[in-house]
Amino acid sequence: MILILIGPPGSGKGTQSEKLIEYLKTPHLSTGELFREHISSETVVGCEAKQFIDRGELVPDHVVDNMVAHTLEQPRFESGCLFDGYPRSVPQAEALSQLLYTQHREVNLVLELSVPDSVLIERLLARQRVDDTLETIKHRLEVYGAQTSPLLEYYEQRGKLETVDGQGSIDDVFGRIQAVVNRLKIDISNAEKSNPSTSSN
Numbered sequence: 001m002i003l004i005l006i007g008p009p010g011s012g013k014g015t016q017s018e019k020l021i022e023y024l025k026t027p028h029l030s031t032g033e034l035f036r037e038h039i040s041s042e043t044v045v046g047c048e049a050k051q052f053i054d055r056g057e058l059v060p061d062h063v064v065d066n067m068v069a070h071t072l073e074q075p076r077f078e079s080g081c082l083f084d085g086y087p088r089s090v091p092q093a094e095a096l097s098q099l100l101y102t103q104h105r106e107v108n109l110v111l112e113l114s115v116p117d118s119v120l121i122e123r124l125l126a127r128q129r130v131d132d133t134l135e136t137i138k139h140r141l142e143v144y145g146a147q148t149s150p151l152l153e154y155y156e157q158r159g160k161l162e163t164v165d166g167q168g169s170i171d172d173v174f175g176r177i178q179a180v181v182n183r184l185k186i187d188i189s190n191a192e193k194s195n196p197s198t199s200s201n
């Protein structure tokens with residue numbers, strides 16, 4: 001299963017991914033987490049990414065796409081992947097679609113976590129990560145509106161998008177996500193029963 005979690009900064013992508021990985025037993029790819037690893041190891045990718053992350057900008061598409069393509073080559077992703085924070089722009093979505101096409105796979109579901117800006121700002125200031133200053137947070141929200149929001153329409157038009165209310169307790173939000181994922185599992189299982197040649201295992 002290929003799942004994507006989309007949401008503004010602080011909407012809980014990382015938080016909910018941890019629970020989903022456990023629930024679905026699926027491998028997880030977080031571009032934010034990969035960048036933080038590159039930055040702490042002071043790699044070339046890390047040095048390039050840091051200047052954008054510190055300013056609240058998106059890291060350029062070619063850097064992100066290459067990192068994702070390289071990571072997805074690992075055998076553990078053969079069974080599927082939960083993408084957390086990727087794609088974050090329409091060109092990234094197109095690059096992912098091409099990459100999956102070459103592997104005879106496609107995105108099954110895109111989950112949008114919807115949370116108002118005032119709640120996001122509160123959560124991010126409480127998190128106190130180095131890129132969580134008020135000025136950077138406000139800029140990241142603008143960048144989300146300009147570059148990531150168009151993705152919602154992109155996946156909506158392809159019939160892949162489900163929006164989940166990201167407010168409330170972490171468990172409340174996860175309950176909503178589980179309901180959507182369980183529906184998808186039933187749809188996939190029914191499709192495989194009616195056409196066994198499409199079964200992935």
Ligand code: B4P
Binds near residue numbers: 009084173
């Ligand atoms: P990310 O690591 O993806 O992080 P994020 O968007 O800031 O946060 P996330 O939504 O995961 O929130 P979290 O669960 O932590 O990106 C970091 C940076 O990397 C980006 O700004 C960008 O520069 C760069 N980058 C990453 N991917 C990229 C890409 N594809 N292209 C270009 N650049 C890219 O939750 C936040 C806080 O809220 C936590 O403290 C959590 O405990 C709390 N919280 C979560 N759910 C809650 C709930 N229900 N109630 C109360 N608090 C909650």
